[in-house]
Amino acid sequence: MRILVLGAGALGGYFGGRLQQAGAQVAYLVRPRRREQLLRDGLVIESPFGNARLPARALLAEEVTPDWDLILLTCKAYDLADAITAIRPAMARGTAVLPVLNGLSHIDRLAAEFGAGAVLGGLAKIQATLASDGAVRHLNDWRWLTFGELDGEMSPRVRALASLFARADGIVATAVTDILQRMWEKLAHLGTSAIGTVLLRANTGEIARSPGGIAFMHRVLERNAAIAVANGYPMPDSFMAEFRALFADTKGGYATSMLRDLEAGGRIEADHILGFLLDRARAAGVPHELHEAAFLHAKAYEQRRDAGRLPTRS
Template sequence: MKIAVMGAGAVGCYYGGMLARAGHEVVLIGRPQHVEAVRRAGLFLDTQTFQAHVPMQAATDASGTKDAKLVLCCVKSTDTETAAAEMAPHLEPDAVVWSLQNGVDNAERLQARLGREVIPAVVYVATEMAGPGHVKHHGRGELVIGPAATSQALARMFADAGVPVQISDNVAGALWAKLIVNCAYNALSAITQLPYGRLVQGDGVERLMRDAVQECLAVAQDAGISVPGDMWEAVQRIALTMPGQLSSTAQDLARRKPSEIDHLNGYVVRKGEALAIATPVNRTLHTLVKLLEAPALRRDASDRGCCLEIAPGL
């Protein structure tokens, strides 16, 4: 099967690399420096269980999605509409589109612009780009997707490639569960530049994270979302399973890139305002990250134009 990865950052490269290693034709669509490295030597897939140079195609624009039967959209939430506009002229009528993005509304936004069904996927993987053409995997890798006519067959395909996929009738709840984890960790990891394991050891951090989680749950409940499981237990488990992981927001700030914070804590703040629910902790975290990323936004305004931003994962 031909598969295109729109936004070949850490998340897209990991899943694209796993699929290519299993024998599928994969095209990574990303920034020129990364594309050049992949074209020259393949993708270096550096995982916890193996290391391999995986040959695959790479492109710098959305024409790489042409003839693909599956498109994994992995761009940052800030670039969702732009990605949809760029992909639209090239997508095959029967192409299946998955959204592997942070936030809870990207599939809906893609669907509105593309005029076709887009399947939301919840991503649980710790990865980073260690250099052009080099993705490093730190842990996990499973996906939760929504039900669709092709979901069962594609889930089996991913499983054969070493990627567990669960099909959920409550994918909205799973998306919110991931959002809540992001709201608990991402901003704090970005502000402190600390990995999760060290972050949670700080004085007062646990209480602050609990408050952020409770605000998110209150907003979700009022919005009619059924969030599965014990969210606080899930949040605590992240620090145990990914102790060395910096959040994607922390990675963005460290690289002086704009983050997705508007679609994480910022989304909860906006949704809370619409529902008349106070979210002071999420508002504070959102505001602090926006202050820290202001230089990155100014830099991005001068750099933008060659390619979309990529979503680095958790």
């Protein structure tokens, strides 16, 4: 299988490298600086599930041609427009796009650009980082990828990709017939976590130890579940029980990447997560004052960041 990975960062480098090891023909669409690094040092993976140094075929935008069975999209949601521009020359009849972005709004955007039949649904659960020396560092035992056709068919291309992943070390990949259900479940708990941790600037345990914190998080979770139901995706009882327990755990330490990015003065996925949920809450008639407050908070942060008015660290 011929696979083009957009970028060779934490997710793209890790999943792409493991697919390379499994026998796929993989190339990485990267910027000039990353290309030089890959050509000099190879793709370096440091992981509890095996280290690797692999030769990397690195392409610049002007070198891309439509020769691919699959394009793996691992960018942040705020880079989606640039990602679409970058992969457009690679798209051909029969090319599939597998995005593993947070949220759901990217699905409609990609379908509008390339046709619904070209787009798969996907979820990634992994903690990895791209180190300053160019190595992809896998940080724990999270190594999960879930994917499937949006219409639920177990298609030949999904079966072929599942077979390829089955030969890859360091990945637990699952092809499913209900990927949109899985994506709504992730959005419900990620949206709850983001609203809570961004508004309150604390992790889940710190919120739970604060007066009214557990009830607050449970209220947001219930509203996000109601949004999912209104869109045709009811949350299973087991899901609700799992995340009620997580948000009630006074010893928990979970914080979203959105909070970490915000505290670091970085870009955040405000529109893609918080804005999407706010729009859907309004459309569904779900009480949305908490969604509105979180989205406003995030957008005001972006205004302050763009104006260069964030506090500097000593």
